[in-house]
Structures are given as C-alpha cells and as structure tokens.
Amino acid sequence: MNINKIHHVAIICSDYEKSKNFYVNILGFKSIEETYRKERDSYKLDLEVGDFGQLELFSFNNPPERPSYPEARGLRHLAFEVDDIEKSVKELEDNGVKVEPVRIDEVTGKKFTFFEDPDKLPLELYEK
Structure with a gap:
C-alpha cells in the first residue's frame, strides 16, 4: 500500500450552522461544496484546508456525545x-x-x- 496523504477529516456537528460559521468565518476555510442529503435530513459541507486537505462538516439529528475529558481513546x-x-x-x-x-x-x-x-x-x- 502506498498512501499519499490524508485526504479529509470528517466532523459531526451538534449545531451545523454554528460550526459552519466557526470553520468558514473564524478559521477562514473555503467552502468547496455544500450538499443537503434529503434521505438523512443532513447537510455535508466540504471545506478546503490549505492546498492539500479537506474538512467535512456533517449535520445529523441528535448525534451522541463523544467523551473528551479526561482524554478518551481515539x-x-x-x-x-x-x-x-x-x-x-x-x-x-x-x-x-x-x-x-x-x-x-x-x-x-x-x-x-x-x-x-x-x-x-x-x-x-x-x-x-
């Protein structure tokens, strides 16, 4: 196997609009494409990170919380x-x-x- 680079990192947001504002307007990532997926009632926003990476922001209804502190596995x-x-x-x-x-x-x-x-x-x- 010859992996070239990390292509993207996906993030599930609890408040899609709030996260979209944070990553686009505060961190300054450029929007590549925003897609509404009707079957999931979910948005997906592809963001450009520099010249080589992407972030994907997802909205899902009631996603479970992920433990962070104390530091969790993952x-x-x-x-x-x-x-x-x-x-x-x-x-x-x-x-x-x-x-x-x-x-x-x-x-x-x-x-x-x-x-x-x-x-x-x-x-x-x-x-x-």
Missing part, C-alpha cells in the same frame, strides 16, 4: 499549521474563541497552542 486532536501563531491566536481571541497559552514543543522547539470548536473538539495551532 482521535486526540486536529492540528493546523500556521505561519504566525501569535497573530492567529489574536484573530481567534478577537472572535471570542478561548485559547490556551502558547507553549514550546520540547522536541521540535516549535510554538503551539490548543482551542476548541463549538462542539469542544480539541484543535491545535502549530507554528511552521
């Missing part, structure tokens, strides 16, 4: 690379997003921080 967090972490943190905070203090990765020496999406999905900014 996906720990989703990380996004940025050029200037301080500028990115300020943009998030200016939009009312609570951001943890910036830390330094002990292995790489790079700056990083964590914040949450509207469903408390742990997200990370990692400086290039």
